[in-house]
Amino acid sequence: MNNVTTNDSLNTKTTSGKSYARHVQKILKGNYAAAEGAKLARAGFIPAYPITPQTTIVEELSNKVATKELDATYINMDSEHSVFAAAMGAAIAGERVFTATSGQGLFYAHEVLHAIAHFRLPVVICNVGRPSIPWNIWSDQTDSLAQRDTGWVQFYGESSQEVLDSIIQAYIISEELDLPVMVVLDAFYQSHTSENVWVPEQSLVDEFLPPKKLKGGEIDVDHPKAFGGLIAPDKYETFNYRYWVDINKVEDLANKVGEEFGKHFGRKYSAVEAYNITPETKLVLVTISSITSTARGLLPRYPEVGLLKLRLIKPFPKKSVLKALEPLSEDASIVTIERNFLGDKEGALMMEMKRALYGERNIKMYDVYTGLGGKDVPPRTIEKIIVKTLEAPEEISWIDLE
Amino acid sequence: MLQANKFLIEEEKVFSGGLSCRGCGWALLVRHLASILGENTVYVVPASCFSIIAGPYPLNEIRGSVVHTVFAAAPATATGIRAALDRKGKKDATVAILAGDGGTFDIGFQSLSGAASRGENLLYVVNNNGAYMNTGIQTSTATPYGAVTTTNPQANFKKTFPKDLMGIIAAHNIPYAATCSLAFIEDYRRKIQKAKETKGFRLLMIDGPCPPGHKTDPAQSISIARLAVETKLFPLFEVEHQKYRINYFPKEKVPVERCLEKQGRFRHLFQDESRQALNEIQDYVDSYWEKLLKLEKLSFEE
Numbered sequence: 001m002n003n004v005t006t007n008d009s010l011n012t013k014t015t016s017g018k019s020y021a022r023h024v025q026k027i028l029k030g031n032y033a034a035a036e037g038a039k040l041a042r043a044g045f046i047p048a049y050p051i052t053p054q055t056t057i058v059e060e061l062s063n064k065v066a067t068k069e070l071d072a073t074y075i076n077m078d079s080e081h082s083v084f085a086a087a088m089g090a091a092i093a094g095e096r097v098f099t100a101t102s103g104q105g106l107f108y109a110h111e112v113l114h115a116i117a118h119f120r121l122p123v124v125i126c127n128v129g130r131p132s133i134p135w136n137i138w139s140d141q142t143d144s145l146a147q148r149d150t151g152w153v154q155f156y157g158e159s160s161q162e163v164l165d166s167i168i169q170a171y172i173i174s175e176e177l178d179l180p181v182m183v184v185l186d187a188f189y190q191s192h193t194s195e196n197v198w199v200p201e202q203s204l205v206d207e208f209l210p211p212k213k214l215k216g217g218e219i220d221v222d223h224p225k226a227f228g229g230l231i232a233p234d235k236y237e238t239f240n241y242r243y244w245v246d247i248n249k250v251e252d253l254a255n256k257v258g259e260e261f262g263k264h265f266g267r268k269y270s271a272v273e274a275y276n277i278t279p280e281t282k283l284v285l286v287t288i289s290s291i292t293s294t295a296r297g298l299l300p301r302y303p304e305v306g307l308l309k310l311r312l313i314k315p316f317p318k319k320s321v322l323k324a325l326e327p328l329s330e331d332a333s334i335v336t337i338e339r340n341f342l343g344d345k346e347g348a349l350m351m352e353m354k355r356a357l358y359g360e361r362n363i364k365m366y367d368v369y370t371g372l373g374g375k376d377v378p379p380r381t382i383e384k385i386i387v388k389t390l391e392a393p394e395e396i397s398w399i400d401l402e
Numbered sequence: 403m404l405q406a407n408k409f410l411i412e413e414e415k416v417f418s419g420g421l422s423c424r425g426c427g428w429a430l431l432v433r434h435l436a437s438i439l440g441e442n443t444v445y446v447v448p449a450s451c452f453s454i455i456a457g458p459y460p461l462n463e464i465r466g467s468v469v470h471t472v473f474a475a476a477p478a479t480a481t482g483i484r485a486a487l488d489r490k491g492k493k494d495a496t497v498a499i500l501a502g503d504g505g506t507f508d509i510g511f512q513s514l515s516g517a518a519s520r521g522e523n524l525l526y527v528v529n530n531n532g533a534y535m536n537t538g539i540q541t542s543t544a545t546p547y548g549a550v551t552t553t554n555p556q557a558n559f560k561k562t563f564p565k566d567l568m569g570i571i572a573a574h575n576i577p578y579a580a581t582c583s584l585a586f587i588e589d590y591r592r593k594i595q596k597a598k599e600t601k602g603f604r605l606l607m608i609d610g611p612c613p614p615g616h617k618t619d620p621a622q623s624i625s626i627a628r629l630a631v632e633t634k635l636f637p638l639f640e641v642e643h644q645k646y647r648i649n650y651f652p653k654e655k656v657p658v659e660r661c662l663e664k665q666g667r668f669r670h671l672f673q674d675e676s677r678q679a680l681n682e683i684q685d686y687v688d689s690y691w692e693k694l695l696k697l698e699k700l701s702f703e704e
């Protein structure tokens with residue numbers, strides 16, 4: 001099975017000129033596409049708390065509930081900690097849950113993120129990435145990448161279309177494996193930017209994503225049981241082991257669900273996407289989210305440069321990455337573009353890529369910090385990265401630093 | 403006519419072997435609660451001594467559903483459970499939070515206020531034993547004036563009064579809130595019944611005996627709880643939509659010392675240099691009682 005999109009699909013990212021049956025084409029901002037995704041997935045419980053730049057997602061969902069376009073219980077909570085605790089409660093009781101947050105909200109919910117993951121609850125959320133104090137509300141993936149160890153599956157969407165489609169796929173993965181999933185989009189560049197989005201008809205989504213099936217592990221007042229009681233040291237790691245077995249299934253499942261989504265909706269997805277990675281490629285840019293589009297736009301001008309877009313970040317799709325890089329020669333190099341700062345020398349993508357390639361490939365890797373706190377990353381910046389890495393690379397560099 | 407079932411548990415809904423200390427308030431209060439709420443109940447338990455008493459995996463002390471949750475957000479977890487049960491047509495099930503004073507007065511305070519303000523259909527039960535007992539008797543904002551704890555040791559005994567949780571929760575204008583004592587079982591059971599039948603956000607605060615934390619004789623848990631009511635250290639009253647009603651008027655004035663002297667956590671107050679603190683406690687108790695009398699009068703005069 002080839003899970004990696006190859007060169008000939010270079011143009012499939014723009015949906016213009018394409019037409020999809022049983023879809024309506026709309027011009028939507030990313031946040032509205034996210035709300036549309038949650039609605040089409042028929043989320044039944046939506047606890048919410050405002051935070052820029054996420055707020056319009058939950059505002060739009062509250063609208064859809066008020067107008068009865070969506071049959072859900074929508075509750076204005078007192079904090080994100082409470083939002084996630086409420087999501088946890090409803091998920092334990094078997095409800096399909098959705099919420100959205102950003103930056104401080106996600107940081108604040110950290111305790112509950114762990115609890116949801118290790119309660120093995122199928123919950124899907126959107127996070128619109130922004131960093132922490134000092135105050136900054138703009139695009140940055142530090143918030144979600146700092147939650148990599150909480151046990152949540154993470155997808156990063158490049159376009160509004162991808163965000164909407166990923167939410168639907170996320171529910172399938174989440175409910176099959178009993179793992180929570182976070183779909184991440186970029187602040188403003190996506191959340192508040194209008195794009196063409198093909199919105200599937202409800203019936204088309206219903207055929208793909210049936211109502212949530214209860215598995216018997218939920219609260220059932222007619223058959224009482226206890227959840228989450230103290231676990232003694234001799235048994236605790238058994239639960240970690242079971243989690244580990246299932247988290248290791250995510251990569252294949254993401255590829256399978258992405259493939260099936262393609263058959264059903266006409267838009268295929270995979271854990272990673274590769275462009276122009278051939279034996280002749282000298283440099284591969286590794287990106288997530290909207291920086292990918294900027295980089296892709298430059299590829300025609302740089303035939304020696306390839307692109308690896310990571311869509312699934314957690315668990316890190318090692319197999320797909322290795323497969324995508326298979327054609328690459330050992331004297332080519334890789335550069336990871338980091339819109340995240342985790343207080344370490346290297347950014348998250350470099351850490352993950354090194355982990356994946358260790359003992360498998362011996363390719364030079366360079367790391368570039370750019371675009372933090374929402375700073376624009378225009379084509380010119382990507383070109384600088386390409387030129388620098390090809391001509392005078394440094395292990396770690398900061399591009400366009402002021 | 404007095405009915406035995408006003409005092410007695412007709413059908414036991416907890417299993418034997420609960421992991422509490424002897425003379426623990428949690429153990430007794432949950433027995434009565436569960437016997438009245440019945441099995442069609444989901445108990446939401448934030449971190450507290452009850453997290454342990456309820457039984458480690460895979461045990462369950464109560465005949466009912468139990469969800470253990472994070473310390474700060476039991477009312478939020480309960481909100482999600484309530485919503486999901488309602489959507490499944492299980493509106494008749496009770497969702498009850500079992501929290502300690504730390505989980506209520508301190509870390510869970512915001513979540514409590516949020517749920518009360520939203521009018522969630524939840525029963526909140528707080529076992530007020532006046533400290534973080536599960537972690538070894540540290541001071542909470544419910545710790546009484548004058549008490550020593552492991553974080554207010556010796557001469558640094560606690561020198562502030564607890565916040566008035568009942569006043570704060572009453573100000574949320576909820577349909578029902580009441581204080582309860584394990585020495586007044588008939589009153590307690592009536593209040594559980596009333597709370598069960600009331601819709602909306604309800605709160606019961608129980609004065610929770612804790613022999614290791616209060617440095618008391620386990621055999622005296624109930625008699626000390628009775629003294630707390632008789633001395634008005636822990637008055638019994640209920641509040642419906644901000645209308646106060648006192649449920650028990652002590653027949654005679656019993657000084658607070660009679661109750662405090664039975665508890666090792668107050669022993670230092672009986673040394674000459676700190677006797678002044680006893681007077682302050684007595685004054686505070688008297689003025690709180692006066693305030694309750696006024697609130698009751700205000701509540702029911704036309």
Ligand SMILES: Cc1ncc(C[n+]2csc(CCOP(=O)(O)OP(=O)(O)O)c2C)c(N)n1
Pocket residue numbers: 449450451452472473474501502503504505506529531533534535536537542
């Ligand atoms: C966020 C968080 N902080 C601290 C703790 C540690 N902790 C567990 S139980 C507990 C004390 C609980 O005190 P209280 O609510 O009064 O209940 P009690 O044990 O007295 O019944 C504390 C501090 C925790 N579980 N979670």
Ligand code: SF4
Pocket residue numbers: 421422423424425426427428451531535536611612613614615
């Ligand atoms: S320490 Fe106190 S509250 Fe905790 S179990 Fe023992 S008696 Fe009960």
Ligand SMILES: [Mg+2]
Pocket residue numbers: 502503504529530531532533534535
């Ligand atoms: Mg306590």
